[in-house]
Amino acid sequence: MLELRLVQGSLLKKVLESIKELVNDANFDCSSTGFSLQAMDSSHVALVALLLRSEGFEHYRCDRNLSMGMNLNNMAKMLKCAGNDDIITIKADDGSDTVTFMFESPTQDKISDFEMKLMDIDSEHLGIPEAEYDAIVRMPSAEFARICKDLSSIGDTVVISVTKEGVKFSTKGDIGAANIVCRQNTTVDKPDDATVIEMKEPVSLQFALRYTNFFTKATPLSSTVTISLSNELPVVVEYKIAEMGYVRFYLAPKIEE
Amino acid sequence: KGVQLNITEFFPTT
Numbered sequence: 318m319l320e321l322r323l324v325q326g327s328l329l330k331k332v333l334e335s336i337k338e339l340v341n342d343a344n345f346d347c348s349s350t351g352f353s354l355q356a357m358d359s360s361h362v363a364l365v366a367l368l369l370r371s372e373g374f375e376h377y378r379c380d381r382n383l384s385m386g387m388n389l390n391n392m393a394k395m396l397k398c399a400g401n402d403d404i405i406t407i408k409a410d411d412g413s414d415t416v417t418f419m420f421e422s423p424t425q426d427k428i429s430d431f432e433m434k435l436m437d438i439d440s441e442h443l444g445i446p447e448a449e450y451d452a453i454v455r456m457p458s459a460e461f462a463r464i465c466k467d468l469s470s471i472g473d474t475v476v477i478s479v480t481k482e483g484v485k486f487s488t489k490g491d492i493g494a495a496n497i498v499c500r501q502n503t504t505v506d507k508p509d510d511a512t513v514i515e516m517k518e519p520v521s522l523q524f525a526l527r528y529t530n531f532f533t534k535a536t537p538l539s540s541t542v543t544i545s546l547s548n549e550l551p552v553v554v555e556y557k558i559a560e561m562g563y564v565r566f567y568l569a570p571k572i573e574e
Numbered sequence: 575k576g577v578q579l580n581i582t583e584f585f586p587t588t
Binding site for chain 2: 357362523569
């Protein structure tokens with residue numbers, strides 16, 4: 318028996334909107350730790366890891382570890398039917414081939430339930446090693462989204478370089494080239510507007526903008542984004558989910574031939 | 575333009 322009641326249902330709606338274009342089908346894993354997911358995109362270039370900790374739910378009952386295969390597009394369709402202020406409860410019985418999403422309006426005058434068929438998904442689980450990153454950049458998530466969108470109108474790939482000067486996003490394409498430098502800036506009115514750069518070693522890595530643009534679909538989840546980089550390792554783009562967990566996107570770099 | 579690496583080259587299957 319599984320019953321997870323999330324008062325801020327909009328968070329789950331935003332989570333689905335942030336990953337449904339990158340991943341088609343995925344297993345949601347439910348344990349005493351929380352509600353989580355790990356899935357790769359179909360070309361195995363990027364990986365998404367989601368965690369919603371059990372403490373973040375108003376009610377969290379998970380009698381035994383459960384893995385539920387879902388088509389994310391279908392799940393997003395159902396969650397779109399929940400109001401932004403609705404409380405969402407996820408329910409499943411042991412051995413059932415369906416999951417139920419229950420939506421309650423804040424005043425309790427409208428209660429809906431949507432039953433979705435589960436699917437068997439044979440997915441590989443990858444071990445993500447704990448890593449010390451050479452450079453960690455925290456910046457406003459909207460700024461990162463803007464940069465990725467702007468650069469993708471010029472080129473297909475972005476080179477992200479971190480030096481003492483700041484973080485530079487560069488691209489080249491048929492029509493020309495572009496460089497955007499963001500300097501560390503902590504003298505802002507709101508802490509979430511700051512750009513903070515922690516650098517141990519200078520880093521320069523190249524990534525496909527097609528994927529970074531997928532990641533920025535998570536912008537509504539958090540006002541800041543953290544980009545962790547090490548030479549010759551996948552980048553981690555993390556959006557924290559208020560007091561509950563995170564969505565982390567890992568992207569393998571492109572290397573020169 | 576560079577060669578796109580796969581994520582599975584970095585993270586072992588568990």
